[in-house]
Amino acid sequence: MKMKSLIAFALSSAFIATPAAADLVIPDLSYRTGPYAAGGTPFSDGYQDYFKLLNKRDGGIGGEQVRIVECETGFNTEKGVECYESTKGEGALVYQPLSTGMTYQLIPKATADGIPLFTMGYGRTSAENGAIFRNVFNFPVNYWDGASIAVKYLKDQHGGSLEGKKITLLYHNSGYGKEPIPTLEALAAKHGFKFKAIAVDHPGQEQKSQWLQIRRERPDNVLMWGWGVMNQVAIQEAANINYPMENFMGVWWSGAEIDVLPAGGASNGYKALNFSPIKDYPVLEEIKAMGDLTGDGSNVGSVIYNRGMLAAMLTSEAIAKAQEIHGVSEISAPQLRDGLEALSVTEARLVELGMGGISPEFSVSCQNHGGAGQAIVQQWDADAKVWKALTDYISSDQDVIAPLVKSDSEAYAAENKIEAGC
Amino acid sequence: MSADFLYGIEVIINGLMAGVLYALVALGFVLIFKASGIFNFAQGVMALFSALTLVGIMEGQVPFAHLINAIFGTSIHHFGWTVPAVLAIILTIGVMVIFAWMVQKFLFRHLVGQPHIILFMATIGLAYFLEGVGDLMWGSSIKRLELGLPQGGSLAIENLTSGLGGDDFYGFFIDKLDIVATIVAILLVILLVAFSQFTKYGRAMRAVADDHQAALSVGISLNFIWVLVWSLAGFVALVAGVMWGAKSGVQFSLSLIALKALPVLMLGGFTSIPGAIVGGLIIGVGEKLFEYLVGPMVGGATENWFAYVLALVFLIFRPQGLLGERIIERV
């Protein structure tokens, strides 16, 4: 032990001692290996490519170059801790951990360190309450919004009433998958549909029992909160039991090309929520023309790539905002927090950036870190191999969600003795 | 007949089919354990690796493309050709044979006579190694396996049986892929049994399994037999990888199917091929039936642990597994 630790000490202290350069340091906690690599890779590609584009085209943000520090987590919380600690020392501005487990783990830590956490469309839903979660931002939409948007859409599909309908949720048996259950229960009470939740254990390779149960019960709609291999297997099994694909809808993490492609033509008609729709954004052409892409370029323009790009764009807008507020180009992490809190996204600005319609319009405030709470419904066209948007942005039902957010965040505040800000 | 009862039968049928798939993975373990006493932790990764190799060859992917590109700054990904499935399968089997030979030559030859736990640990190292090599060679994205295997429920069976129950019964659901898997598994077992019973090398293999030294003394080459056994296990892994990969695409999670095989092994006995089959069927039916009957009461997702508990209950009565060799202990 002794020798080893000493050698390790000597070796790594030599390497870590790189001085913090005067750049905008954005860590990218990516996972390009492990069971969820297929989702982690395009997100990270999109995230990095957009910053690269800014560096190359605009010379950075406000004249400051962006330096991406990538760190591989393999979707493992412990490796995530190592990544967090090693990048923190370099002056990291904002974290985008892309994992519910890591988000919960980082919320208290990052708050204590004064570094903002931007969990776009995942993580802890009640962090929407910015008065209590001062350093956490989960705009533009969160899981509870997602559940409500899905129900709202289904209500329209069933002619305005869900009375007596059966809706089943198939969820990844983890914190992420469990998030929408309280909301869906509340919505079931409000709209009078019968709600049932069916768990699928990680990794979700084997779902025969769950789908036989669905086949027996014939729910009118199935919602899915899945990630990784669970998505592909669920879609395949749904096709196997001849479940009507158009009644099967996933959350935004269950609606990428990689989820539907393995099932081939059988996945035609599968629906999913999305908050970063597929379009021919002019900015994608610029990225392709830029060369020096992060990945092999095959992911450019895919659902999760776009989402990574959106995350990078929102971050860069917040950085610009922070530079404007504080009048310095070399901002610090707490200053970026102010920038994120003052962020507002308008369609005009999006068009200017060459990605009109990639995000709903919203503005962040001190009380509301959750943004618009809007998403679209998209449908998979297996022949054209493309996701088609079915609806415009749908808003969530804040009557149901607001009290849930309030009670959950206040429970957190009480448990951790946090004084509400604002 | 009431719908509930019929659905129970449906669950049992599907359990049997799932059990066959588990048995397929377990077979690979048994082959190696029987012949060399090695509990091969890398079996799951071998399934992943062989399936990755199959898809990679079929699609004409350049092996180690990412590594080559990173070192030389090139950007190559595909050779630009595709290989027909049959040829690709043969090539993949070739790769698995080379792998078996290398494992023997560079690893287990140096570990002859070591205790079980050391051999087990060596396979852990092998699992890490192979997983890394698989990722490096073929990349970690999801790949679609296009062998033209049938997918989806069998409508014929569904229509035929839908009249059995009342309006609440929709006929038996049986996945075509599962039917194919069952047939393949049965063929594989027949093939393996025929091989071990009626061929020269099969007999040699059984001799080695019975007693290494006695086998050596009658002139059987242990090295050759072990390469043979690892190749067979590689082939079984390929079949398992294809059957599971057809469902979910070929990706990292395939290596986790080994966990499904452990209770099967435990129940059936580590040393018995029929045990693996019977164990697979019992586990498949048991876990599905438990999930159907008890699952809804306790919140579901019980399959993972129930398989182990079921095997544990069996073991308490038969500590060597259902069909395992009797453990004779002498002081």
Next chain:
Amino acid sequence: MLYRESGDFKTSYKADNQTFPIAFDRYRYWVVLAVAYLVIPFVITDYWANAILVPFLIYSIAAIGLNILAGYCGQVSLGTGGFMAVGAYTCYKLMTAFPDVNILLHIVLSGGVTALVGAAFGLPSLRIKGFYLAVATLAAQFFLVWLFNKVPWFFNYSASGQISAPEREFLGIAVTGPNTSAWASYLVCLVFVTICAIIARNLTRGSLGRQWMSIRDMDIAAEIIGVNPLRAKLSAFAISSFFIGISGALFFAVYLGAIEVGEAFGINKSLLVLFMVIIGGLGSIFGSFAGAAFLVCLPVILKLIGVDLLGWPTDLVAHLQLVLIGFLIMFFLIKEPHGLAQLWNVIKEKLRLWPFPH
């Protein structure tokens, strides 16, 4: 030269029986302790604490625990993750139910509860042996994880089933929660590691340890010479689980601070700790440390070399890491099948004769 026993005479049985009979070993031991307690806490950074030392210490406790069971008593267990989860959830329930009681007491109590659970799951070991037992302990692993995931009482009915450690203090210094300073969490773990290692070392030298080892070497023979297998096996399960429970509680409360049972205490954790024990050396306390250091530090070092020094893409490094770790495990095995501890012993033997080996 330095490392030899000539001239090191013992004049009492006590001196002859001590843990480190060779004077140099003894000095080295005190030096390591002195550095660990008196130097490192003053120079430690957040990175060193959270990324390397704290996980290393916590895994060492778990590895010591498993080594008692697998290395000394010969009962291979794959339930470590599940038992760590018992420790973590007990600690969480105690922390939230009795906020005023000392956190260190909670951690010890978590070990106690885990010991009970471990002994219960150890019962089948009286009938099932070898690999069959290893697979049987997986029943504990999967069942416990499922239980903590399913029963909302365990996670205080939170929406996502995650548990987070609230801030708790010891002598006015935060030891859990986000405001813990690096040296505090390091020292808490270090104290537990030291105590656990001393207890484990002395247990394994005493009559209980000898009973375990006789069971390991040949259980029927052990029974004939009067070792009670029920007592020996169950005590090994209970004591091993006690250590593992403590490590689970520390893992949750001090190291990560927030945990999701399936991810943190899944089957991978069980395998990881077992790898540590085997790689380090079965039946060796030093081996537990060596194995934990190997599997905690090596990936970090490889990452630092690959990504920070050579500037390779992170995914490539992650893949190469797997290849290299796998290769090193196989290489060490071929060179020294009994783990790092045996390698260390061989070096020591050589050192004793150095520089005149003949």
